[in-house]
Amino acid sequence: MMTGKERVLAAFGKGSPEDIPSVLCYANLAMWRGPHFWDDFAEGKPWWIRNSWDIPKLLEVVETQQRKIDMDWIWGAGLCPSREWRKNHMVVPTARAVYMRDITPGSQVMQYRIEEPPPEGTHSVYPNVDLSGIIKTKEDVEKYVYMRNAETIIEEGRTDWLEALVKKYGEEKFILSNVGSPFSRACDFYGPMPSLKLFIRNPTLLKQLVDRMADRIIETIKVYAEMGSDGVWAWEWYTGEMISLDRYNAIGKPAVQRCIRAAQKLGLKYIYYPTGVGKDWQAGFESILEMKPDGIHLEDSKKGFNADVSWQASVLKALNLQDEITIFGNVHPINILQEGTSEELEREVKRQNNVGRNEYAGKFIMDTGSPITPETTLERVIEYMKLTRKYGRKS
């Protein structure tokens, strides 16, 4: 009997694995960014242990999550606040509200209210900022996009959560850490609207920002490799119809390429998640594939684009990349998982597994195309996972 980790690694290897691995992208939404499954997994623990970073208790939540859902990877094995921050911050629940208290020695005690996340979760991306008045030159980029090298990050104890996960699950599950793409991170950092204007008004500055973000991400990749992660996940949102392919190729692609090579050199699998990619953007998809990430995960087909796994398999095969790049299933989290009948769900899981194993020769990992919705019940997720196991088995 293979472990989850072996299943995932086999899917990144060559040849058809015994069992197709089954995972859920953004599985931490339930734990970190929204309470919709929190009650199912936390078993009475308060929501704010996410804010206080109570690692032993959080591990118990992951344990329950894994017991109930049994994914083959551990999603969200990332950095946590530094040891010093955790020492100097405490959550104070009162009858009226919950507060975070900063008790850093030598400074005034600060207290601010913290809120339970909404059902749909909170976003981890940067808010709507505008740094166009502050970052104007390469020197500004170097000044404001600060660098922390891998050694410092580890020394600060920001890897304690990752270490705890690796210690508990490193043998049996694929440990996945999130890095984001340099391109998206740069644009989020500078402000999405201002960065859109930079594409036209100052592409040189945008490229400098992107390159700097890539440097920063590569340091984080080194941390993940050092601490025992198995792979990294990079979400890209400047793909599809957002910008022209020429701009993606000129500004985004070289930085992503550097991150891919850095991860691969350190033995990590690099999974790229470019959003909005479908048949209509095939040239872009092919350009992405040229970078040879270990895994490519396209979100579920939405209006305006169709990213069916069968089409993905045909593109990769036409480019003779079927032995080099693993593809992911992209079951629609609303149309199929949330709202489809049991028959529709079974049919889709069966179909996608069939594409992965037979049309694409096994370099395939079963997943949903995007995060599970708050309206999906845990029972439905369990039903889905059972089906993925049933049809993922080599007959």
Added chain:
Amino acid sequence: MSIENVSNKKEIIDGLRNAVVNYDEESAKRLAKEAIEKGVEPLEAIQEGLVKGITEVGEKFSAKEAFLPELVIAAEACLAGIALLKPQIKSKKQMKSLGKIVIGTVYGDIHFIGKKLVAMMLEANGFEVYDIGEDQPVEAFIKKAKEVGADIVGASALTTTTRFEQEEIVKAMRREGLKAKIMIGGAVVDAAWAEMTGSDGYADNLQDAVSLAKELAEHGQEETM
């Protein structure tokens, strides 16, 4: 004073259109000022110059000949010109907006580019737009709609995890007895979902959003006649 030199007037209006099409905000502002100085009818300058320009860029966007950076800069150029010309419109009848629209991104969702562009396009096309921002709870939509007497409320959702908030907005609007029409949009919205939420319509893209808003505003006015 009205402009006598027809070719000069045409040059200015064409220039305004070209400024938007060429993503040139400075020229849009300069020509808007020139139009005012030379007595070009401001409404004509807006409609025949700036709005035609942004419509052209919108069409290029739909045809995948232009992308978001171009659209953002063109919309800003258009609005910069409108901001200068609009106060110069003298006739109240002419100044009448197509309707008041409250627009925002639903709770838990901070995506804003699509919503912002729709807001800009609606404004450029003559709507009075109240953009309440992102990550906005149902109550914020209701409050603003009541406050301004909105004709239309537009709710955007970009993720599978936040789409259900649109339905909550529709329910709350109906519960509160608000007459405003409700349009929804975003990457995860399609006709089936629009129907399920009970909204008055959805738009697939920018152009459709403007057309839908015009249609809804017209229907709203007919109903209140």
